[in-house]
Amino acid sequence: MRVMICGGDGFCGWPTALYLSRQGHDVAIVDSLVRRQWDGELGTQSLLPIASPEARLAAWRTRTGHDIRLHIGDMTDADFLYGVLRTERPQGIVHFAEQRSAPYSMLDRAHAVFTQVNNVVGTLNLLYGIKEVVPDCHLVKLGTMGEYGTPDIDIEEGYIEIHHKGRSDVLPFPKQPGSMYHLSKVHDSHNLDFACRVWGLAATDLHQGVVYGVQTEETALEPALWNRFDTDAVFGTVLNRFVAETAAGQPLTVYGEGGQTRGFIQIADTVRCVELALLHPARPGRLRVFNQFTEQFSVMDLARRVAAVAGEMGVGTGLASLPNPRVEQERHHYRAAHTELVALGLRPHLLDDALIRDLLCLARRFSDRIVTDKLLPEVHWR
């Protein structure tokens, strides 16, 4: 399948591009490379050193014989994007190309506006581009489980049947997102829903849980293919941050009570879920939503898991309960459906001690690259 990966230089996009390429798909990457600039803005860096996009692709070609094309440009530039669509004529598009950090979006007004404009306009341009250039293309768009918030009822996959005053309808699941970033994803979801309903596009919105892990079989092949490993409080995700904090000899930073429960997924499963969505495209005319995660954990669960594995390895660590920089419930109901991708064939890789151990080894090996004064949260929701 001819597949275009928007955001294919990023934490999820890069492993996905390699995985799909290895599976025999014809892959092109579209990326502005802005994520690499944000490291400079924030004074952070990937724990694993990552090669330039060109060096990555050359290494992949040498290693596997597979060619991945690269288009460097910004999706908010419609002329650029339309040009790429006309050149590539993809059958499937995977859209990761968004500002994906909640704390980054909450830095200040300018970053909130940037996040919403960047994400919403990039996605709008893509929807119009698909409609006008490749209307039969199936769009696989990355959303987030964070769109739902923490309602006091079970979370379903995108829609819920509501019975009300003697009538009923199946309607989009109500959204209560918790940051300017999460809001941008909710805006995207509504725009996608419209494009499917009104223009008859075919799209799948992957409401992804928190991703943990770093390497996949493909990125681990050699250093030039390594994936980025974010350890800072802005772009690092919770389990990966705990591992980095342990490697840096710092206590694990649990926000508030740590009872915040979310859906989680390993990066090795992210790439498989994306392929499953591509191989089983949504029907045109109605946005399909999958909840893309494999297990639920509370933040405290994860802190204890990491601390236990570190203990077995003889690495001392401790838990630091910080005042929560976010505004969120710390004890709440959370039970979210996630059966659709399993029905398509996903065999989940669940969190095990071996993975935590591997991550800890990796983090300790490169611990001199951890920017230790960026581990504590500096962005406050209020």
Added chain:
Amino acid sequence: MRVMICGGDGFCGWPTALYLSRQGHDVAIVDSLVRRQWDGELGTQSLLPIASPEARLAAWRTRTGHDIRLHIGDMTDADFLYGVLRTERPQGIVHFAEQRSAPYSMLDRAHAVFTQVNNVVGTLNLLYGIKEVVPDCHLVKLGTMGEYGTPDIDIEEGYIEIHHKGRSDVLPFPKQPGSMYHLSKVHDSHNLDFACRVWGLAATDLHQGVVYGVQTEETALEPALWNRFDTDAVFGTVLNRFVAETAAGQPLTVYGEGGQTRGFIQIADTVRCVELALLHPARPGRLRVFNQFTEQFSVMDLARRVAAVAGEMGVGTGLASLPNPRVEQERHHYRAAHTELVALGLRPHLLDDALIRDLLCLARRFSDRIVTDKLLPEVHWR
């Protein structure tokens, strides 16, 4: 009360500014005047000639002794907006300052992107401005009943209690908006909801129905105070368009079957609803939503009402059923709650033949200003 009216030069904003000024409030208008430019872009004009903003305010001052201040600038310019907030320090803000036409937003990709960026960024800037400059200020934001779409259950005011798998919660009512413009309002509503929940702002989202009528007691006082009367297929609302079509000797343009049912409100009630919301501010911490309309009609109901009144006046007219340029249900359930504003004291002005007759007289008097080739819809949803 010190009130700031964003979009106070527009169709709803101008009558609201005058009404609140006459009620004794201390009013300032913020407006970029861009709505006047769109007439040029589209080759249309207001059926009633409207004075310049400065002439309008001078006439109001001379006539009533009330001073309304004017700040000309764009809400997407945060520096400008923050400066105005620091100068005015409003106790209440009414926010009409958005691109409000569904067909305009559906012209093409560029207009869709403009509408969403303009509306979302202006509102985000205002939310941050309130948080940082006037955190105790109550925001009254204009949303639209079109955010809900046409679900097969009754529509409630902003929230719905959902019972699901043995649990229940009161959640935001699911939204299924029908244009890029309506989507922008849904995005705004989510951003407002967040600002209330997370920052503790006080805000009311007025989900307004389709507005009809033109003049209020205040705008009718003299020509320099007249309100705009849009007759074109892009900015004209349905009843007003039917009246203008009759005055132009054209058949009434019913889209499709005409069974599309919506909530409607007279402009004279719009200004009263806004004052009621200001006088009874929302509690901080949770977005309040009112459905701001007084009656439901189908498009065909309204066409028949206008044709009947025209007939009594001896003015010939007819109905033209056009292929629907929009993608929407033409037969559907529609029953929407609208009790909150009545509970605060609204005494609705219902649609009567006298109002249609007055509108028809006005439109016939200025019928030479109707741009007849702009009455038919040229913007198609697909």
